[in-house]
Amino acid sequence: MIKLPELLAPVGGPQQLIAAIENRADAVYLGGKLFNARINASNFENEDLRSAIEFAHIRGANVYITLNTLVNDREMEQALEYAAFVYKVGADALIVQDIGFAGLLREHLPDFSMHFSTQGTVYNLEGVRMAERLGARRVVLARELSLNEIEKIAEQTNMELEIFVHGALCQSYSGQCYLSSMIGGRSGNRGSCAQPCRLPYSLLSEGGDGRKTLSGKGYLLSPKDLSSLEHLSQLVKTGVRSLKIEGRMKSPEYVAIVTGTYRKYLDALAEGAGSAVTPSLADSKAVKQIYNRGGFTTGYLFSKPGRDLITRDRAKHEGVYLGKVVGRDERMRSVQIKLEDELSMGDGIEIVNDALPGNLVTMMQKNGERIQHAEPGETINIGYVDGPVKRGDLAYKISDKALNKKAGETFSGKYLHRVPVTGHLTALLGEPLRFQISDPDGNQIEIIGDYVPVSAINTPLLPETAKTQIAKTGSTPFAMAECTFVIGENVSVPLSEINSIRRKALDDLIEIRRNRYPNRTAPQIVTGTNGKSAECKNIAEIGSATPRILSVYLYQWKNKEVMESITADRVYLPVFSLFDDDHAAAVKRFKERGIQVFAAVPAVTRGVEDHMLKERADSLQKIGIEGILIGNLSQVELLADARLPLFGDHSLNIYNSESIKKVAEFGLKGGTLSHELNLAEIQQMDGFGIEIEATVYGRVPVMISEHCPIGSELSDRPDSINCGLCLSGRYLLKDRMEAEFPLIGDPISCRCTLLHCDKLYVPERITDLTLAGVTTYRQYIDDESPEEIIRIGALLQKMLLGENSNPSKQKGYTKGHYNKGV
Numbered sequence: 001m002i003k004l005p006e007l008l009a010p011v012g013g014p015q016q017l018i019a020a021i022e023n024r025a026d027a028v029y030l031g032g033k034l035f036n037a038r039i040n041a042s043n044f045e046n047e048d049l050r051s052a053i054e055f056a057h058i059r060g061a062n063v064y065i066t067l068n069t070l071v072n073d074r075e076m077e078q079a080l081e082y083a084a085f086v087y088k089v090g091a092d093a094l095i096v097q098d099i100g101f102a103g104l105l106r107e108h109l110p111d112f113s114m115h116f117s118t119q120g121t122v123y124n125l126e127g128v129r130m131a132e133r134l135g136a137r138r139v140v141l142a143r144e145l146s147l148n149e150i151e152k153i154a155e156q157t158n159m160e161l162e163i164f165v166h167g168a169l170c171q172s173y174s175g176q177c178y179l180s181s182m183i184g185g186r187s188g189n190r191g192s193c194a195q196p197c198r199l200p201y202s203l204l205s206e207g208g209d210g211r212k213t214l215s216g217k218g219y220l221l222s223p224k225d226l227s228s229l230e231h232l233s234q235l236v237k238t239g240v241r242s243l244k245i246e247g248r249m250k251s252p253e254y255v256a257i258v259t260g261t262y263r264k265y266l267d268a269l270a271e272g273a274g275s276a277v278t279p280s281l282a283d284s285k286a287v288k289q290i291y292n293r294g295g296f297t298t299g300y301l302f303s304k305p306g307r308d309l310i311t312r313d314r315a316k317h318e319g320v321y322l323g324k325v326v327g328r329d330e331r332m333r334s335v336q337i338k339l340e341d342e343l344s345m346g347d348g349i350e351i352v353n354d355a356l357p358g359n360l361v362t363m364m365q366k367n368g369e370r371i372q373h374a375e376p377g378e379t380i381n382i383g384y385v386d387g388p389v390k391r392g393d394l395a396y397k398i399s400d401k402a403l404n405k406k407a408g409e410t411f412s413g414k415y416l417h418r419v420p421v422t423g424h425l426t427a428l429l430g431e432p433l434r435f436q437i438s439d440p441d442g443n444q445i446e447i448i449g450d451y452v453p454v455s456a457i458n459t460p461l462l463p464e465t466a467k468t469q470i471a472k473t474g475s476t477p478f479a480m481a482e483c484t485f486v487i488g489e490n491v492s493v494p495l496s497e498i499n500s501i502r503r504k505a506l507d508d509l510i511e512i513r514r515n516r517y518p519n520r521t522a523p524q525i526v527t528g529t530n531g532k533s534a535e536c537k538n539i540a541e542i543g544s545a546t547p548r549i550l551s552v553y554l555y556q557w558k559n560k561e562v563m564e565s566i567t568a569d570r571v572y573l574p575v576f577s578l579f580d581d582d583h584a585a586a587v588k589r590f591k592e593r594g595i596q597v598f599a600a601v602p603a604v605t606r607g608v609e610d611h612m613l614k615e616r617a618d619s620l621q622k623i624g625i626e627g628i629l630i631g632n633l634s635q636v637e638l639l640a641d642a643r644l645p646l647f648g649d650h651s652l653n654i655y656n657s658e659s660i661k662k663v664a665e666f667g668l669k670g671g672t673l674s675h676e677l678n679l680a681e682i683q684q685m686d687g688f689g690i691e692i693e694a695t696v697y698g699r700v701p702v703m704i705s706e707h708c709p710i711g712s713e714l715s716d717r718p719d720s721i722n723c724g725l726c727l728s729g730r731y732l733l734k735d736r737m738e739a740e741f742p743l744i745g746d747p748i749s750c751r752c753t754l755l756h757c758d759k760l761y762v763p764e765r766i767t768d769l770t771l772a773g774v775t776t777y778r779q780y781i782d783d784e785s786p787e788e789i790i791r792i793g794a795l796l797q798k799m800l801l802g803e804n805s806n807p808s809k810q811k812g813y814t815k816g817h818y819n820k821g822v
Helices: 014-022 047-056 072-090 099-108 126-133 149-154 178-185 228-239 252-271 282-288 403-412 461-470 495-514 540-541 560-565 581-591 608-616 620-622 634-638 658-664 677-683 710-715 762-772 786-801
Strands: 004-009 027-030 062-067 093-096 114-116 138-140 160-167 201-207 209-215 218-222 225-227 241-247 308-311 319-328 336-339 348-352 358-360 363-366 379-384 394-399 419-427 434-438 444-448 478-487 549-554 571-575 596-600 627-629 646-648 670-673 690-698 701-703 731-735 741-747 750-756 775-782
Touching: 004 014, 014 027, 014 252, 014 403, 027 047, 047 072, 047 495, 062 072, 072 093, 072 099, 072 677, 093 099, 099 114, 099 126, 114 126, 126 138, 126 149, 126 634, 149 160, 160 228, 160 252, 178 225, 178 701, 201 710, 209 434, 218 710, 228 252, 228 282, 228 670, 252 282, 252 403, 282 319, 282 403, 319 379, 319 762, 336 581, 419 461, 419 495, 434 495, 434 701, 444 495, 461 478, 461 495, 495 670, 549 690, 549 786, 560 581, 560 786, 571 581, 581 596, 608 620, 627 634, 658 670, 677 762, 677 786, 690 762, 690 786, 710 731, 710 741, 762 786, 775 786
Parallel strands: 004 027, 004 241, 027 062, 062 093, 093 114, 114 138, 138 160, 160 241, 419 478, 549 571, 549 775, 571 596, 596 627, 627 646, 646 670, 670 690, 690 775
Antiparallel strands: 160 225, 201 209, 201 731, 218 308, 319 336, 319 394, 336 379, 348 358, 348 394, 363 379, 419 434, 434 444, 701 750, 731 741, 741 750
């Protein structure tokens, strides 16, 4: 029998917890009311959390608590106190995103297992190693990895690896999406994503002849849901420790059906010694019926899916295809459908058109007679449906009453899933009655009763009778898998005594299983003010003696006029372009003008890109590069031999003082503050002797995606790979509010970066940022003209020099999060 990975189920509330455990999840992940990335789920109050952990532990499941958001300085102590609470009440691990919080967690709760969240954007072996340096014992890998990449990482590390196998996919790399935050103030990194990726967009092009709409409105950023049910054998062979189901915002029925189905086929896989198991059509249909978004995808497990990743036409639950509308009676509010699937009263249907009319089925007729159920091939009238419907519209069944009822039985409180235990009764003449019980986790209980068996006057205790009494586990979460006994000759024992000693043993076993970590005590959290370490210095103190630097980040190489218009102290240039000998001259020209030149590494580098960074980083110094801006912690290891100072980009999500401390410990000489911080939060932060950078101008990145909408919409190739279209012009996505978001495609990786629709411009904040200790002020340059670059650069330079302390207000720009934050 092969060793199976853990099946990890989502829990958004108490009913989902029961559904997951009753359908035999090995572990669950859930959140409290604070600091979790699904803050809009029901979640658990503290005392309910304690009960949830006990419920799961008694039944043999692990519980992982989500503390997977960014934490600011003011919240840090509260976050640690919450971590200490869940540690004390028995959580098996804490899922963490914030690198600063991770450092404090290791310091205060060193034996508390930490899982580094998928929000940490770990996609290679070096990233896993950096997570280990943070103190993690498990890493949740990025959902964009292929099976081959996952397997290669697993072969080269002893760290536990966890991967998503089912549920919603994000368009962006997790932890790198700021779209919801920047346009609506609801941050995914703070647990309140509004999912603007599920809204419609149009693709535009921009060129010498103006703007053109290249595609009609569609859900161009909305991926289908992931399903790996048919590929479990391949997933198991990768060597990962845990298979994770997404869905803490989903219903208990969803948790029940999906968890139960994956459990069924994992067990079948184990029984078949790893041979591939094909799910039945009924089980595949049930999983699709309970929730799918435009069908299912295998994501990036086997290749880049291109346009097949995207739902495009609908970004909501689709259900299963029911049939085609062949008639409509407006007066009776009924539709006539030729069925291609079964339908019953109480099922939910939806008609696919712009209005998406639908309802629960409360009337079914065939040949004028009322019916309760209909089979495929039948043509029936269904009511009641309001809204526009026409012949030829497609109908989908979006809920199945019988399926939901079946799922509901697993979380109805009957507790059908039992932990197998072994019982042994000893009844010897003249010795106290004894009962032993053991469970699969190695716990053993022995109860020595007060009753001493005596010689039977009438009927002695028979083995069959003893076995029957031992096997009675009642409403406990146990099932007696095996009963053994030693019974003396002609011994008499009242059945009430056997029942009493058995009940006492089961109660004691429940108590041991409930209290999995009996020696844990909550440590006293002493961090200084608001979670800050005693050795922190205010960044204003550090910054006061540091020269002010104006930097420019170029998304792409521009023409000579744009390059010559830059008057900053430092320029960041795309690193992979710098490996081209043709750009050495441009670097030289910048340096001749007294401008530092840094290489900017993207937030995601994989495969060939990682190899290039490792093998060719030393060549950067030779052409005059003076530093490297890194976008991911993995690049600390990748660039260890670069012999150039490393600086952290905003994509490291530096959101608090402890994150600054952590990147300094990793050897970075500077760090760019998160774009989601407000001014008050920056003013509270402490520093550790490194350069602190803040963005004051330009289109900030709001998403980095492995999927390219340009190729997906326009390429002739289904996988959209290496189509080269991103080199042929400028592209934008337009949302329903007419806002336009520039797209920057990468012809090497076919990755895509989405920029903010509005340019940030906060010259009036430079004085406040300077007083807060910021040392470097960044401009992002995208489509600006040389004249605009010169004008903005000159104003910002004056602000840095204190020559213009009250700039005029600028219209048409955003102030980002400096005023409100997230």
